[in-house]
Amino acid sequence: MNNTQKEKEEYLEALWEMRERGITSLSALKEEMDKDFDPQILDELSYQNLIELNACDVNLTKKGEEQARKIIRAHRIGERLLYDVFGGEFEGGACEFEHTVTTSLIDGICTLLGHPRECPHGMPIPEGECCKSCAKSACNAVVPLQDLKIGESAKVAYINCKDDRRMHRLNGIQIRPGAIIKLHQINPCYVVECEGGHIAMDEDIVSNIKVWTNVKTFDEEKKIIDKDKRRLWRNYLKKIK
Ligand SMILES: [Zn+2]
Ligand SMILES: [Zn+2]
Structure with missing residues:
Protein backbone atom coordinates (compact mmCIF):
# COMPACT_ATOMS: atom_id res chain seq x y z
CA MET A 1 0.00 0.00 0.00
CA ASN A 2 1.40 3.40 -0.92
CA ASN A 3 1.83 6.01 1.72
CA THR A 4 -0.81 8.45 0.56
CA GLN A 5 -3.49 5.75 0.55
CA LYS A 6 -2.64 4.99 4.16
CA GLU A 7 -2.61 8.69 5.00
CA LYS A 8 -6.02 9.14 3.42
CA GLU A 9 -7.35 6.26 5.46
CA GLU A 10 -6.02 7.87 8.62
CA TYR A 11 -8.10 10.95 7.79
CA LEU A 12 -11.24 8.94 7.17
CA GLU A 13 -10.66 7.16 10.45
CA ALA A 14 -10.16 10.44 12.31
CA LEU A 15 -13.33 11.88 10.77
CA TRP A 16 -15.34 8.83 11.84
CA GLU A 17 -14.05 9.09 15.40
CA MET A 18 -14.75 12.82 15.52
CA ARG A 19 -18.28 12.18 14.35
CA GLU A 20 -18.74 9.70 17.20
CA ARG A 21 -17.98 12.60 19.51
CA GLY A 22 -20.32 14.89 17.57
CA ILE A 23 -17.54 17.02 16.09
CA THR A 24 -17.28 18.03 12.44
CA SER A 25 -15.21 21.21 12.49
CA LEU A 26 -12.15 21.61 10.32
CA SER A 27 -10.18 23.15 13.19
CA ALA A 28 -10.81 20.03 15.30
CA LEU A 29 -9.54 17.84 12.47
CA LYS A 30 -6.40 20.00 12.23
CA GLU A 31 -5.85 19.57 15.94
CA GLU A 32 -6.49 15.84 15.70
CA MET A 33 -4.01 15.27 12.87
CA ASP A 34 -1.55 17.69 14.45
CA LYS A 35 1.73 17.83 12.48
CA ASP A 36 0.39 15.29 9.99
CA PHE A 37 -2.23 17.75 8.83
CA ASP A 38 -1.96 18.27 5.10
CA PRO A 39 -4.58 20.33 3.21
CA GLN A 40 -3.60 18.56 0.00
CA ILE A 41 -4.91 15.25 1.36
CA LEU A 42 -8.21 16.93 2.18
CA ASP A 43 -8.42 18.21 -1.39
CA GLU A 44 -7.79 14.73 -2.73
CA LEU A 45 -10.40 13.20 -0.45
CA SER A 46 -12.86 15.83 -1.56
CA TYR A 47 -11.95 15.25 -5.22
CA GLN A 48 -12.60 11.53 -4.74
CA ASN A 49 -15.98 12.36 -3.27
CA LEU A 50 -15.07 10.85 0.11
CA ILE A 51 -15.57 14.04 2.13
CA GLU A 52 -17.60 17.20 1.88
CA LEU A 53 -15.50 20.22 2.62
CA ASN A 54 -16.93 23.62 3.61
CA ALA A 55 -15.29 26.74 4.95
CA CYS A 56 -15.11 25.45 8.50
CA ASP A 57 -16.76 22.04 8.42
CA VAL A 58 -15.78 18.67 7.08
CA ASN A 59 -18.10 15.66 6.75
CA LEU A 60 -17.83 12.15 5.37
CA THR A 61 -19.89 11.51 2.25
CA LYS A 62 -21.76 8.24 1.92
CA LYS A 63 -18.86 6.79 -0.02
CA GLY A 64 -16.36 8.09 2.55
CA GLU A 65 -18.44 6.74 5.39
CA GLU A 66 -18.40 3.27 3.83
CA GLN A 67 -14.62 3.29 3.61
CA ALA A 68 -14.17 4.72 7.09
CA ARG A 69 -16.50 2.08 8.48
CA LYS A 70 -14.31 -0.69 7.06
CA ILE A 71 -11.13 0.79 8.50
CA ILE A 72 -12.68 1.43 11.91
CA ARG A 73 -14.08 -2.07 11.99
CA ALA A 74 -10.69 -3.58 11.09
CA HIS A 75 -8.94 -1.44 13.70
CA ARG A 76 -11.30 -2.31 16.52
CA ILE A 77 -11.50 -6.02 15.65
CA GLY A 78 -7.68 -5.99 15.56
CA GLU A 79 -7.64 -4.46 19.04
CA ARG A 80 -10.04 -7.12 20.30
CA LEU A 81 -7.88 -9.87 18.83
CA LEU A 82 -4.75 -8.54 20.48
CA TYR A 83 -6.50 -7.95 23.77
CA ASP A 84 -8.57 -11.15 24.00
CA VAL A 85 -6.24 -13.68 22.46
CA PHE A 86 -2.78 -12.28 23.06
CA GLY A 87 -3.79 -10.55 26.22
CA GLY A 88 -1.52 -7.60 25.75
CA GLU A 89 -0.77 -4.30 24.15
CA PHE A 90 -3.51 -3.40 21.71
CA GLU A 91 -2.51 0.15 20.88
CA GLY A 92 0.32 -0.03 18.35
CA GLY A 93 -0.34 -3.39 16.77
CA ALA A 94 -3.75 -2.70 15.27
CA CYS A 95 -2.56 0.40 13.42
CA GLU A 96 -0.76 -1.22 10.48
CA PHE A 97 -3.11 -4.18 10.44
CA GLU A 98 -6.23 -2.15 9.61
CA HIS A 99 -4.73 -0.86 6.35
CA THR A 100 -3.76 -4.22 4.92
CA VAL A 101 -6.30 -6.76 6.14
CA THR A 102 -9.11 -8.04 3.90
CA THR A 103 -12.81 -7.90 4.75
CA SER A 104 -13.13 -11.67 4.77
CA LEU A 105 -10.24 -12.08 7.18
CA ILE A 106 -11.79 -9.48 9.48
CA ASP A 107 -15.11 -11.36 9.34
CA GLY A 108 -13.24 -14.57 10.16
CA ILE A 109 -11.60 -13.02 13.20
CA CYS A 110 -14.92 -11.45 14.21
CA THR A 111 -16.55 -14.89 14.13
CA LEU A 112 -13.70 -16.47 16.07
CA LEU A 113 -14.13 -13.86 18.80
CA GLY A 114 -17.92 -14.28 18.90
CA HIS A 115 -18.84 -11.06 17.04
CA PRO A 116 -17.74 -8.59 19.72
CA ARG A 117 -19.75 -5.36 19.88
CA GLU A 118 -17.10 -3.13 21.44
CA CYS A 119 -13.35 -2.60 21.27
CA PRO A 120 -11.31 -2.79 24.48
CA HIS A 121 -11.78 0.99 24.86
CA GLY A 122 -15.53 0.52 24.85
CA MET A 123 -16.07 2.04 21.40
CA PRO A 124 -18.65 0.36 19.14
CA ILE A 125 -17.40 -2.00 16.42
CA PRO A 126 -19.35 -1.52 13.18
CA GLU A 127 -21.19 -4.71 12.22
CA GLY A 128 -19.92 -6.94 9.42
CA GLU A 129 -21.83 -9.35 7.21
CA CYS A 130 -20.81 -12.14 9.61
CA CYS A 131 -22.52 -10.41 12.54
CA LYS A 132 -25.73 -9.88 10.57
CA SER A 133 -26.05 -13.50 9.48
CA CYS A 134 -25.19 -14.62 13.00
CA ALA A 135 -27.99 -12.50 14.46
CA LYS A 136 -30.45 -13.94 11.94
CA SER A 137 -29.65 -17.58 12.67
CA ALA A 138 -29.52 -16.94 16.45
CA CYS A 139 -26.07 -18.44 16.41
CA ASN A 140 -23.96 -19.02 19.41
CA ALA A 141 -21.84 -16.61 21.33
CA ASP A 219 -21.66 -37.20 19.87
CA GLU A 220 -23.50 -35.20 17.21
CA GLU A 221 -20.31 -33.35 16.40
CA LYS A 222 -18.39 -36.60 16.17
CA LYS A 223 -21.04 -38.09 13.88
CA ILE A 224 -20.76 -35.13 11.52
CA ILE A 225 -17.00 -35.40 11.39
CA ASP A 226 -17.25 -39.15 10.70
CA LYS A 227 -19.85 -38.54 8.01
CA ASP A 228 -17.59 -35.96 6.38
CA LYS A 229 -14.71 -38.40 6.43
CA ARG A 230 -16.87 -41.12 4.85
CA ARG A 231 -18.07 -38.72 2.18
CA LEU A 232 -14.52 -37.65 1.32
CA TRP A 233 -13.49 -41.29 1.20
CA ARG A 234 -16.38 -42.20 -1.13
CA ASN A 235 -15.51 -39.30 -3.44
CA TYR A 236 -11.94 -40.39 -3.47
CA LEU A 237 -12.88 -43.96 -4.37
CA LYS A 238 -15.13 -42.69 -7.15
CA LYS A 239 -12.28 -40.67 -8.57
CA ILE A 240 -9.75 -43.49 -8.68
CA LYS A 241 -12.17 -45.95 -10.30
ZN1 LIG B 1 -10.38 0.89 20.64
ZN1 LIG C 1 -19.15 -10.62 13.15
Missing part, protein backbone atom coordinates in the same frame (compact mmCIF):
# COMPACT_ATOMS: atom_id res chain seq x y z
CA VAL A 142 -18.38 -16.97 22.79
CA VAL A 143 -18.43 -17.27 26.57
CA PRO A 144 -15.94 -18.19 29.29
CA LEU A 145 -15.75 -21.93 29.97
CA GLN A 146 -17.07 -21.31 33.50
CA ASP A 147 -20.43 -20.32 32.03
CA LEU A 148 -21.13 -23.90 30.95
CA LYS A 149 -23.46 -26.08 32.96
CA ILE A 150 -22.34 -29.52 34.05
CA GLY A 151 -22.91 -31.97 31.20
CA GLU A 152 -22.81 -29.24 28.55
CA SER A 153 -20.49 -29.43 25.55
CA ALA A 154 -18.77 -26.57 23.77
CA LYS A 155 -16.11 -25.89 21.22
CA VAL A 156 -12.97 -24.04 22.27
CA ALA A 157 -12.91 -20.67 20.47
CA TYR A 158 -9.68 -19.27 21.80
CA ILE A 159 -7.49 -19.14 24.86
CA ASN A 160 -6.20 -15.92 26.32
CA CYS A 161 -2.48 -16.50 26.48
CA LYS A 162 -1.42 -13.53 28.55
CA ASP A 163 0.51 -15.88 30.76
CA ASP A 164 2.96 -18.01 28.81
CA ARG A 165 3.48 -20.71 31.40
CA ARG A 166 -0.24 -21.22 31.65
CA MET A 167 -0.47 -21.53 27.91
CA HIS A 168 2.14 -24.25 27.86
CA ARG A 169 0.23 -26.22 30.44
CA LEU A 170 -2.91 -26.00 28.29
CA ASN A 171 -0.98 -27.15 25.26
CA GLY A 172 0.20 -30.18 27.14
CA ILE A 173 -3.39 -31.17 27.83
CA GLN A 174 -4.88 -30.96 24.33
CA ILE A 175 -7.11 -27.95 24.92
CA ARG A 176 -6.80 -25.79 21.84
CA PRO A 177 -9.06 -23.82 19.48
CA GLY A 178 -11.53 -26.08 17.71
CA ALA A 179 -11.40 -28.87 20.31
CA ILE A 180 -14.75 -30.07 21.65
CA ILE A 181 -14.97 -30.22 25.40
CA LYS A 182 -17.62 -31.36 27.84
CA LEU A 183 -17.85 -30.08 31.39
CA HIS A 184 -18.14 -32.85 33.97
CA GLN A 185 -17.50 -31.24 37.31
CA ILE A 186 -16.80 -27.82 38.80
CA ASN A 187 -16.07 -28.68 42.42
CA PRO A 188 -13.49 -28.93 44.01
CA CYS A 189 -11.85 -28.33 40.66
CA TYR A 190 -13.03 -28.20 37.06
CA VAL A 191 -13.01 -31.46 35.14
CA VAL A 192 -13.57 -31.44 31.40
CA GLU A 193 -13.53 -34.18 28.84
CA CYS A 194 -11.51 -33.41 25.75
CA GLU A 195 -10.52 -35.73 22.94
CA GLY A 196 -11.11 -38.84 24.93
CA GLY A 197 -9.32 -37.75 28.10
CA HIS A 198 -10.42 -36.16 31.35
CA ILE A 199 -8.61 -33.04 32.42
CA ALA A 200 -8.70 -31.38 35.84
CA MET A 201 -8.00 -27.65 36.04
CA ASP A 202 -8.29 -24.89 38.59
CA GLU A 203 -10.50 -21.88 38.03
CA ASP A 204 -7.52 -19.68 37.30
CA ILE A 205 -6.77 -21.62 34.12
CA VAL A 206 -10.38 -22.19 33.20
CA SER A 207 -11.08 -18.46 33.17
CA ASN A 208 -8.76 -18.04 30.19
CA ILE A 209 -10.59 -20.52 27.99
CA LYS A 210 -13.35 -19.07 25.82
CA VAL A 211 -15.82 -21.40 24.16
CA TRP A 212 -18.68 -21.42 21.66
CA THR A 213 -21.82 -22.63 23.29
CA ASN A 214 -24.78 -24.01 21.46
CA VAL A 215 -22.57 -26.27 19.41
CA LYS A 216 -23.87 -29.70 18.69
CA THR A 217 -23.30 -32.14 21.45
CA PHE A 218 -20.21 -34.17 21.62
